[in-house]
Amino acid sequence: MADDLDFETGDAGASATFPMQRSALRKNGFVVPKGRPCKIVEMSASKTGQHGHAKVHLVGLDIYTGKKYEDICLSTHNMDVPSIKRNDFQLIGIQDGYLSLLQDSGEVREDLRLPEGALGKEIEQKYGGGEEILITVLSATTEDAAAAVKAVAK
């Protein structure tokens, strides 16, 4: 874990993140250790000795790859937090494992992969069944991924 103690922001996400005091982070929130956006799945505090200052220990999962990050340091330190955006787009097609999404501007976006696992199957099934569905796209740093699906409200 030693190399994880180094928390430089990756180049890619520099503009899409902002610093936040560690103690203000929350479970289920997001951070960018080493340039990768992570969801915080575990957070706990401790101190060294009775009169020590608070330290925060956190475990994050990369929101795109699922890789685990772990780290501990003083709670006064800052960490980079990604600007997270979520937007809904209508699904108008699936091609070669990529989604075709209709944007508000009328343009079609085709650079997002069909997610793996249950969510991907659900999307394929619903789309195949002729349902009109919305895909929620989660954007953090400069990466996007489909994060949820639901039927268009009638």
Added chain:
Amino acid sequence: MLSIYSYHLGNQNHHLQFASIFWQTLACSILTALLSEFSSSSKTSNIGLSMEFHGNCKRVFQEEDLRQIFLLTVEVLQEFSRREHLSAQMSSVFQRYLALANQVLSWNFLPPNLGRHYIAMFESSQNVLLKPTESWREALLDSRVMELFFTVHRKIREDSDMAQDSLQCLAQLASLHGPIFPDEGSQVDYLAHFIEGLLNTINGIEIEDSEAVGISSIISNLITVFPRNVLTAIPSELFSSFVSCLTHLTCSFGRSAALEEVLDKDDMVYMEAYDRLLESWLTLVQDDKHFHKGFFTQHAVQVFNSYIQCHLAAPDGTRNLTANGVASREEEEISELQEDDRDQFSDQLASVGMLGRIAAEHCIPLLTSLLEERVTRLHGQLQRRQQQLLASPASGSADSKVLDDLYEDIHWLILVTGYLLADDTQGETPLIPPEIMEYSIKHSSEVDINTTLQILGSPGEKASSIPGYNRTDSVIRLLSAVLRVSEVESRAIRADLTHLLSPQMGKDIVWFLKRWAKTYLLVDEKLYDQISVPFSTAFGADTEGSQWIVGYLLQKVLSNLSVCSSEQDLANDTVQLLVTLVERRERANLVIQCESWWNLAKQFASRSPPLNFLSSPVQRTLMKALVLGGFAHMDAETKQQYWTEVLQPLQQRFLRVINQENFPQMCQQEEVKQEITATLEALCGIAEATQVDNVAILFNFLMDFLTNCIGLMEVYKNTPETVNLIIEVFVEVAHKQICYLGESKAMNLYEACLTLLRVYSRNNVGRQRADAPAEEEEQYQDLLLIMELLTNLLSKEFIDFSDTDEVFRGQEPGPAANRSVSAADVVLYGVNLILPLMSQDLLKFPTLCNQYYKLITFICEIFPEKIPQLPEDLFKSLMYSLELGMTSMSSEVCQLCLEALTPLAEQCAKAQETDSPLFLATRHFLKLVFDMLVLQKHNTEMTTAAGEAFYTLVCLHQAEYSELVETLLSSQQDPVIYQRLADAFNKLTASSTPPVLDRKQKMAFLKSLEEFMANVGGLLCVK
């Protein structure tokens, strides 16, 4: 069966006197097994005895055979104790018999006429005290028996295993009470004898580690079980030696316990023994009218001193001292889950604090001088560090040992002071302890009030630098010593030395100030017979002193909040102090006169650093305090101004954000999200501040927001954390306010909640999220919150303080003409929403499970008429949930389900439909409840709920009930049992034939049911 046992017993008796070691061992094993079999139903082997039979056997056994076994054991032990040398084999037999004696003395004597429910409850109790029946008088009051156990212990005390048993035997004998004593005289004799034996055994020996816990239990039992008048009736010299011995042991165990902590032992035997003895002290001194005044003072001084000594560093104390000098303790990682010392050691501290009050003359000045001396040293240390830093900023962290030692000393001194000066009460107004009040009054004639006020008002100066400092009130001087610590801390913060300070000490200070302020600040003279003049002058209402202190405390809060955003616990304790200052109107009146309070309000409203860095729970509490402060007494203009500063900015900022034209596009921007989150958090804080006299204003204020929040639900439908927070706002508002709302206001809230649920449902039903475990938890959070919301709304049916909008009078356009939405609509809509999302897996979360059952029981109780109208699927899953709750959940859930059955069955009876699904379902429940009552061992607390449900179900399904009884009877082969059962069932329904739903009959039935349970309940209940 018993007679067979007895027969064996007789034979064994015969054998034992002459038998070889082998036979003795065998006999002892048989007796041990025999005892286990009879002792309690939970130990009985699975041979299918009914509870009732077990109870009867046990009673017969304890009167006759058990006593025989005891006498026999005593004989064997006597034999052994007379021998000079024991071979290894002999000694092992000895040990077995000693264990057997312990088993007999720990016997849970069953009183006559105890129903089977009680037997189970009785037998499950821990820490059995020895309360035999009268027939044991000869066997136990013979002083030779007691002496034998002391002799045995002296003989084997170095063998730690055997010593456990012999000490346990003595501890049981020390708890002897009940009908065995014919009169008080015999009790006094017994006690005097026992104490003599005890003192002879432990005086002049060095106690083994393995003896500490046992000896402390003996003493603790003596003090708890024997009444005060018996204690004082023993020869006074003997009693004095006993108390001296207790003092000596307490101090010595305390020292050993401290050593155990240093050595980090796993098994903290001395700590356990110390805890027990300190607790005994509390029991002993609490009821002190039996002892002459001052009797305990010297002892209290000794125990108090030794406690302080163990917790201070050298040279004043012995903390971390081992035989080889000071142990260098490695700094370990302490997790946030580790309890704070003030909670972990609260029992010890409460005892020590109590002893400190008894010996106030000694202890208060002692604490003062120890604290004052350490403040001076701390101040010096910090100054030196600052100069070092200025000279070479890069010098980094020098050795922190000196500072840490000081912090640890101050930490313990403040904790003890806090427990000594004030009690921690919940809900009630804490009073100044009478010992403290008396102490202050006693010395008030020697006290110079002005100097006292000067000492109090100058925390920045050394106490000893003030002329005449020795003629001050000691209690106030002790408080001012803590204020001096606090002042050093505040100055260090201002000098940018926060990194050198101890957050733990910071917590101790605000914890102490809060505890102190609750008890002493604006002391209410009406609550006391007499009041100390220094107290009323320094902290009374309308005094400069109290105004000054309030100002000082506010400054402290501000100073802490400016730097402690990274120290959650410290921030939390700090805002708790703030809440204490404003939660009572009298104190709040002073608070709002302080400029710093207004600054705090403005700063918080502007959401600027450092306050906006605080964690969300802290911000909520801060908001709560600010709102509470707004209800202090002020003129209309000031009040207007206050709300303009505190609440209006919140509204304005919020409206500005959400009314932007492109809000839906901007809503995901980080600044916007933060603004929204901060507002929602603040709303929760405002709701938390609700009190009966401010609900009108707060409700109207919050209601405007709630409507807007629903719009937010739509905008942030993709952002689970925001959705969560929005629901939480509704939960808080409902939780804090619904009980005060009159009809029309309540309806406004119902409508808002209904709309919220509709939007939630539209956005979430049929929604699939990425399947990360964290997402699942968010969903679970949503469900839990919605259930809480529904339960809160329903609670109006139970707890309603509203007087048809009394508090809103003048604001109402008149009573609402037609109810557009009822609580039932909202709740059933919510249930429709929740039921499909519930699963057996989700019920594994205990909080969710309890909340769910609480909710469905409420619904069945309040709107039984709505249940048959539910869609079929929902109805089925509801019924299935009930069955599941009755059969395979905790007893708490089972009770809830039983409570739900009665109104459902009553509903069926009212509707008079014999083919409705609900009717069919209740028939099934009849069988379930029948089995539960007649065939299973179940919780006594449940009898009433089960009985009521049972009766209503019987009324509804009389034919089926008769059938159940018939089936049960026909399966009985034993004619005696058959007859008893048949009679019992006849009697059960005799008072209510034919059963009808009528309160009188129901009560009669419940009474018969109790008899029924006592009579045959144990008959069919097989373990």
